[in-house]
Amino acid sequence: MTDSHIEFAYVDVFASAPLTGAPLTLVPDADGITEHQMRAIAREFNQSETTFVLRPSRPGTTRRLRSFTPTGEEVFGAGHNALGAWLWLTISGRLGLDGDEATVSQHIGEDVLPVHLRRTEGGAVVTMEQSPPVFGAVVTDRAGLAGALGLGEADLVPDRPARVVSTGAGHLLVPIRDRAAVDRAAPDAARLIAALRQVGGEGCYLYTDDTVDGGATAYARFFNPAMGIWEDPATGTAAGPLAALLVADRIVTPAPAGQATVVIEQGHAMGRPSRITVTVSGSRVQISGSGLIVASGTMTLPGARA
Numbered sequence: 001m002t003d004s005h006i007e008f009a010y011v012d013v014f015a016s017a018p019l020t021g022a023p024l025t026l027v028p029d030a031d032g033i034t035e036h037q038m039r040a041i042a043r044e045f046n047q048s049e050t051t052f053v054l055r056p057s058r059p060g061t062t063r064r065l066r067s068f069t070p071t072g073e074e075v076f077g078a079g080h081n082a083l084g085a086w087l088w089l090t091i092s093g094r095l096g097l098d099g100d101e102a103t104v105s106q107h108i109g110e111d112v113l114p115v116h117l118r119r120t121e122g123g124a125v126v127t128m129e130q131s132p133p134v135f136g137a138v139v140t141d142r143a144g145l146a147g148a149l150g151l152g153e154a155d156l157v158p159d160r161p162a163r164v165v166s167t168g169a170g171h172l173l174v175p176i177r178d179r180a181a182v183d184r185a186a187p188d189a190a191r192l193i194a195a196l197r198q199v200g201g202e203g204c205y206l207y208t209d210d211t212v213d214g215g216a217t218a219y220a221r222f223f224n225p226a227m228g229i230w231e232d233p234a235t236g237t238a239a240g241p242l243a244a245l246l247v248a249d250r251i252v253t254p255a256p257a258g259q260a261t262v263v264i265e266q267g268h269a270m271g272r273p274s275r276i277t278v279t280v281s282g283s284r285v286q287i288s289g290s291g292l293i294v295a296s297g298t299m300t301l302p303g304a305r306a
Helices: 035-045 080-091 142-148 179-184 189-199 236-248
Strands: 004-013 022-027 050-054 063-068 101-108 111-120 123-130 134-138 163-166 170-175 204-208 218-224 229-232 260-266 274-281 284-301
Touching: 004 080, 022 035, 022 080, 035 050, 035 063, 035 284, 050 080, 063 080, 080 101, 080 111, 080 123, 080 236, 080 284, 123 236, 134 189, 142 189, 163 236, 170 189, 170 236, 179 204, 179 218, 189 204, 204 236, 218 236, 236 260, 236 274, 236 284
Parallel strands: 022 050, 063 101, 170 204, 218 260
Antiparallel strands: 004 022, 004 284, 050 063, 101 111, 111 123, 123 284, 134 163, 163 170, 204 218, 218 229, 260 274, 274 284
16 A cells, blocks of 8 residues: 545635635545545644535536535535635636636535636636525523523623524524624533534524624624534635525515625634625525635645545
8 A cells, every 4th residue: 555645725715815714625636535534634634624526426517525624524515615615626727617707516415506606817706506594493591592602691682583594504693782792702612512402503603783894794703613613714604594594584685686685704803804795585595705725735645545
């Protein structure tokens, strides 16, 4: 058995400058890598998610994507894990596209969803369709949830429930009084995991309408301790559900044409400001963002690739 070598890249997603946004490790040619190795590689890179790009396994799809957290858990939502892969594929020219715009099809988990790609000068913008929103359980123990977040019950918005919403991954969306309270949150991992399990949530998205930029809709932080993600600077799989909820609850009103645009700020508390744009039209949820390739390299794997 001989060592093998794989290429990888770092992509800053939902970012306009290097060292901002959500960092993603991407392995672009992953067909010869076993699932066991994928989990080990994700632990080695220790990013919130590491994405592996594979040849399509379903007719009519362009690429299959698999993503893993540092604890080796596979995630199936289409957020920065998928958007970063398509940014790299577009910017690097690996798709062989004709022209500056194209629509492709991604296979992630059990979903096959369209992705719109647009080249820009020196970069790209990717727009991904997520699954139709599913509105789940509501938290009844508000004081317990606040305590799990290191906050008081008065920090929660009194007339808006915390509830699980999914557009591919179900996250608990928690409305918070103001930005200072969002930034003050210091979750107790064990208590938060227990609270999430009670309502069937994967991660926890704290949000407020007290934004940094007056043009934004919400300011947010994301925690997912059960999946080995203490805090994530940009979470597309939570931004989509939040936009769907704000529209469903008429916090955001669609334009006359029926489409609403929601802009979410995230990552400021981590020193990695991110900006996520989501459009909602009925049950159709689309997430958009840009990003940059900031590094690339080669990893050595022991033994032969399967």
